[in-house]
Structure formats: structure tokens, C-alpha cells
Amino acid sequence: MNKHIAMLMGALMLWGTSIPPTKWAMEALPPFTVTFxxxxxxxxxxxxxxxxxxxxxxxxxxxxxxxxxxxxxxxxVGYFMINSIGLNMTSAVNASILNASLPLFTLLLSSLYLKEQITTSQWCGLFLGVVGVMVITVNPGLEVKMTSLVGDGIILLSCFVWAIYIVLMKRPKGEEKLSNEMFTFLTLFLGAVMLVPAVIGDAFGYDHYSISWKAMLSILFLALVPTITAYWLWNHALKYISASSAGAYLNTLPLFSVLFSMGLLGESLTWKLITGAMFILLGVLGTEKRFQRTESLF
Incomplete structure (x- = not known):
């Protein structure tokens, strides 16, 4: 395997580890404070x-x-903040699978913002993706909690926000002149600055802070592994791999997230989730035809 592909997959695997420690940290601290x-x-x-x-x-x-x-x-900050709120209201496995809708949002925004043409197969992919999301989030049974349904919707909103970022990056306007380290530092630092008002609000409105070693180690892990290390690997790999090709590998993120969520949180994978995931992945495969390249990456 090409070493740059290996770095790309390493970044995705590390991002996939983020859901369990995020949930552990939010057992003691509110979502805004954890993200900050x-x-x-x-x-x-x-x-x-x-x-x-x-x-x-x-x-x-x-x-x-x-x-x-x-x-x-x-x-x-927008993606992390919104995703953390949704993760606080739904299961880790639900969130992991719904994250697979990111390429579908990216395709739709690329058509609207970048004026890219959507083929028939891509429209079919979008439709299948919507069906998959509906299968996961909508359940006529009385046992479904409204908080879980709202949480699923918030997870989808976070994917939409990140899709905006991906589309904006397709038309660079000066940031491409910065080094990967400088670009990453600035996005992280500015994100923390934007969260200061929300953290102050948490201090006055959140009455059951419970600082623990588990929470602190979880936040430290989130900062070092799925944030610094994963972003560095991803940005470095993108020097040698086109963004469109990297987008195809992004589809493995839900798989890593589900595996870590099941292994570390003990959550189960139901047939309902499997069915919805199959529809979403089939939809993604339909949209990914625009990412095909003639050269070999291996």
C-alpha cells in the first residue's frame, strides 16, 4: 500500500476513535466545554x-x-460542537453510521455552490442515502425516544456543516499559502476562541460539573490523537493525493467509528441500523463515481 494512502487511512482510524472518549468526557462536562x-x-x-x-x-x-x-x-468548531450535542442525545453507533451521509451532503453542495453537474447515478445515490437516513432515524414504535430522534437530526446537521467546509476548501482563497501546521493551529485556536462565550454560558447554566480522571484523560486523548495526530496525517497525505480521491476513503470512517463504539461502549448493532447503513453506503457508492481516477494509487 502507498505510504500516503496508509497515512490517510491512519487519520480516518484515529478519527473513528473519537466517539467513545467524547461520551466519557460528557459524563462530567457539558458538550461546549468538552469541545473548547x-x-x-x-x-x-x-x-x-x-x-x-x-x-x-x-x-x-x-x-x-x-x-x-x-x-x-x-x-x-461548528462540526465538533454540533456533533457533540447530537452525540449527547443519541447512541454512538447511530452517530457513527449517520456520519456516512457526509459525501451525500458534499455532492449536493458541490452542485449548488460549485455548479458541478450531478449525473443520474448520483441522484440515485442521493435518494438511497436519504432512504438509509430515514430507516435509521424514523421508527413508528412507541419505544423510540424523542431525544434520540433529535440527536440523530443534530448529527446530520454537523455533517452538513462539515460538507460546507469541504466545498469551501475546493476554492482556496489564500489559506493554501500557509503550512499545514500553521493552518491546523489557526483553525484549532480560532475555534477555541469562538467557543469562549458558550463555555461562559456553561459555567452559569450547568450545575453538575464532575471533574474526574476519566474525563480529563478522555479530553487529553481527544486533543492529541483524533485532533492533532489525525489532522496532521490527513493534511500531509493530501499533499500527494487529490481531495476527490481522498473523499472516497472518507467512507471508511463510519466503519471505524462503529467498531470502536461497539468495542469500547458495548453498544449493539441492530438489523435496523445495518439496513440503514447499507442504503447509505449504496448511495455513497453511487455518488463516488465522480471521484474515479485513471491512475493507480498503489
């Missing part, structure tokens, strides 16, 4: 390396600040 600490710690760990790199540069690139604020919200 995750981003702030990750930015602080990166800061010395970015400072050293910047001090060695003679021609420092101009930072497109407005663009960076937008990319930070859609690609980091």
Missing part, C-alpha cells in the same frame, strides 16, 4: 512547533483572517 478544552489543548500543543517554523521563515505568508474564521467554524 479539546481544541485549546490541541492548539497549545501545536503552538511551539508553529512558532519555531514561523521564526525560520523569511517571507511570511499573509494570513486571510476572515477566511480562516469561516473555515475554523465550518471545519472544526
Amino acid at each position: 478544552l479539546r481544541l485549546l489543548l490541541a492548539a497549545l500543543f501545536l503552538a511551539p512547533f508553529v512558532w519555531r517554523q514561523a521564526s525560520r521563515q523569511k517571507n511570511k505568508p499573509k494570513i486571510p483572517w476572515l477566511r480562516m474564521w469561516i473555515l475554523s467554524f465550518t471545519g472544526v
Whole structure:
């Protein structure tokens, strides 16, 4: 296997580990605070390396600040924050499978924003994806909790926000001149800054903080592994692999998430979830025809 493909898959596997520690951290702290600490710690760990790199540069690139604020919200803080809220209301397995809808949202936004043509097979893929989401989220049984249904909807909203980030990155406007380390640091740090008002709100409105070693270690793990390490691997691999080709590998993320959620949280995979996942993955396969390339990656 090409080493850059291996790095890409490594990033996806590490992202797949994020759901269990996020749930463990939210047993003690509210979602906004968990996300803030995750981003702030990750930015602080990166800061010395970015400072050293910047001090060695003679021609420092101009930072497109407005663009960076937008990319930070859609690609980091918006996605993490909304996803954490949804994860607090639904199961980890549900969230893992619903994350597979990301390529479907990306395709739809690419058509609307980038004016890309959608083929018949891609429209069919979108339809199958919607069917899969409906199978997972809608249940006529009385045992379904409204909070779980709302949580599933919030998970889908987080995927939509991240799809906006992916589409925006297809039309770079200055951020491509920054190093991967600087770009990652800025998106993480700006994301933490944006969360400060929400964290202050948590301090006044959340009355059962319960700081524990389990929560603190979970946040530390989130900062070091699925944030710093995974983003570094992903960004480095994208230097040698096109974004469209990388998008096809993104479909393995739900698989890693489900495996870690079942293994670490003891959640079960029902036939309803399996059926919905099959529809979503079939839909993704239909949309991914636009990602096919003639050259070999292996």
C-alpha cells in the first residue's frame, strides 16, 4: 500500500476513535466545554512547533483572517460542537453510521455552490442515502425516544456543516499559502476562541460539573490523537493525493467509528441500523463515481 494512502487511512482510524472518549468526557462536562478544552489543548500543543517554523521563515505568508474564521467554524468548531450535542442525545453507533451521509451532503453542495453537474447515478445515490437516513432515524414504535430522534437530526446537521467546509476548501482563497501546521493551529485556536462565550454560558447554566480522571484523560486523548495526530496525517497525505480521491476513503470512517463504539461502549448493532447503513453506503457508492481516477494509487 502507498505510504500516503496508509497515512490517510491512519487519520480516518484515529478519527473513528473519537466517539467513545467524547461520551466519557460528557459524563462530567457539558458538550461546549468538552469541545473548547479539546481544541485549546490541541492548539497549545501545536503552538511551539508553529512558532519555531514561523521564526525560520523569511517571507511570511499573509494570513486571510476572515477566511480562516469561516473555515475554523465550518471545519472544526461548528462540526465538533454540533456533533457533540447530537452525540449527547443519541447512541454512538447511530452517530457513527449517520456520519456516512457526509459525501451525500458534499455532492449536493458541490452542485449548488460549485455548479458541478450531478449525473443520474448520483441522484440515485442521493435518494438511497436519504432512504438509509430515514430507516435509521424514523421508527413508528412507541419505544423510540424523542431525544434520540433529535440527536440523530443534530448529527446530520454537523455533517452538513462539515460538507460546507469541504466545498469551501475546493476554492482556496489564500489559506493554501500557509503550512499545514500553521493552518491546523489557526483553525484549532480560532475555534477555541469562538467557543469562549458558550463555555461562559456553561459555567452559569450547568450545575453538575464532575471533574474526574476519566474525563480529563478522555479530553487529553481527544486533543492529541483524533485532533492533532489525525489532522496532521490527513493534511500531509493530501499533499500527494487529490481531495476527490481522498473523499472516497472518507467512507471508511463510519466503519471505524462503529467498531470502536461497539468495542469500547458495548453498544449493539441492530438489523435496523445495518439496513440503514447499507442504503447509505449504496448511495455513497453511487455518488463516488465522480471521484474515479485513471491512475493507480498503489
